Amino acid sequence: MNSPSETRSADAPAADAANAPRSGRSHVSRFGNWREHHGWSAAASLRRLAGRPLGTLLTIAVMGLALALPLAFYLLLANVQSLGDALGRNQTVSVFLKPGQSGAQAMLLATEWRSRADVSAVTVKTPQEGIDELAAMQGFSGALHALDDRNPLPYVLDVLPRAGLDAAAVDRLAAELREQRAVDLVQDAGHWRQRLDALLGVGHRAVLVLALLLALAALLVVGNTVRVDIASRSEEIGVLMLIGASRAFVRRPYLYAGIWYGLFGGALAAGLAVLIELALAEPVARLVQAYDGKLVLAGLPPWLLLAVPLATAVLGWLGARLVSAWQLRQAA
Template sequence: MQELPLNESPLLGESHPRGGRSRARPVASWREHHGWSALASLRRLMSRPVGTLLTVAVMAIALALPLTFYLLLGNVQKMGEALGQNQTVSVFLQPTQGGSAAELTAKKLRDRAEVASVTVRTPQQGLDELARMQGFSGALHTLDSNPLPYVLEVLPRPDAGADAVERLVADMRGMQGVDQVQDGGAWRQRLEALLGVGRRAVLVLAALLVIAVLLVVGNTVRVDIAGRSEEIGVLMLVGASRAFVRRPYLYAGIWYGLFSGLLAVGFAVLVELALAEPVARLGQVYAGKLQVDVLPPWLLAAVPVAAAVLGWLGARLVSAWQLRKVA
């Protein structure tokens, strides 16, 4: 049915910018009504600031929660890296292995794709390190010879997975001249497993809260349409199509989503600022290795847009269902 621009819309209590039937072309009339619907729906939301603010705040909290958990998960991963997620694996050679054998073994390890670097520590360096430790300096003077072996400090690549590092450790244990390999692989695997659970939890939480946003917008639009069912019936009797009637509600959903997305970004930024100081103090303890991770700018920019789309979708689904009941 043809959309008829009305002189006054009972739905919003606003005057249409042009009276009577529009003499403009259909596309111009359609574009004009879109602009009017967007402004009229915004004015209506501003006319009830308390209710609008409460709805927007609830949606913003729902959107900010997955952002916050994503931020915390990223910082936990940074903390794991700083505290030793990719920690050095110590390879102790047999006491009979000399410097040339240690260098040859180190060269073989450097050629592996999962190895970032290999440092050779001589027995004298190990002895000097023990001498600097309290309680050992006196005992070392009684030794006739240096009993310490050559040690290779192998640093896996940051992008090497737990399985690759585990295979590397197993291969090093089977290398000729190797006496012992010390590796915190179990701790690394636990951390990676926990991070995997955390990522999945963030995805599930985000999906649930997206549904919550759809329900909040949908219920708000449903209540508004139900309270104006008689007015909507009159409009449809005089020739207004369902698309014409529901258009202001779709823009209302967009405004709800856009405002809640902007507020959710503000909440996420506040969380970042709240974490900055304690993480900075923690980073000082670990010689500056630990720094707070922040949400990427593209994600912060995408949240209001995605929220506006969710608001439109919630309003679209509920208004289509509700208008069928009214008609």
């Protein structure tokens, strides 16, 4: 006859085997219920927004207009930078050699400077080419006749800095070229580059600050809308919490409402930005034509247009999360 301990020991594996499937089924059931409630919350919150179209459209319109402003300024700054490049931000550095330098010496210097990492190209301009350019300018023909056959112009090397160099790097390049023994004068538009870089730096910082402020405004708009919605259903929420519903269960539909607000507001902002690009297409085409196609103006990158609705959806969720947590804590 087995002892009670032996009986319990023998029965334990059978009990564990019987309880294991039940525990697994319980876990699967809980996950299924959680997933089902998420789906119901997303659909119910969307139906609730559609049930009050005027208020929903006004909230989405406010968010979309606010978030379209930093996108428009970002587009403007990107094209101002391109315009600055066309106007001379990457202007060549003109190096005038000392009188008496031969063409062979000029070609040797050009070959040496082309091998530098901060130089994109070097063009040699002969004294005769300089005279021809002066002859093409109005008002210089009389002065050129007085020169007879003498050509006092030196060789000039036009050094094009590598694309992407900032103003400080171009200034260092000009200073190093100025130290060459064969160089007489270096003309560089460094002050123009510095001013443009400083202006663009201020613009980028202003756009960042504006984007943060308007993102905070969008968060507050969503939060206030969710607060009003929770306040209007305070009795229903109280009944749910009395019968044992958790705070997470109660606030889940409001979190999805915040996500919908943010998603639709961000999509509207991206659409408005595209409309701004289309509205500017014709004058931009005329501006590019005026620069003989040398000016390249770009629109907003597709990744940014896709990222805006996702980012604003996160903002909407965050605003709804903060407000709903505070409201439910007060209700409890």
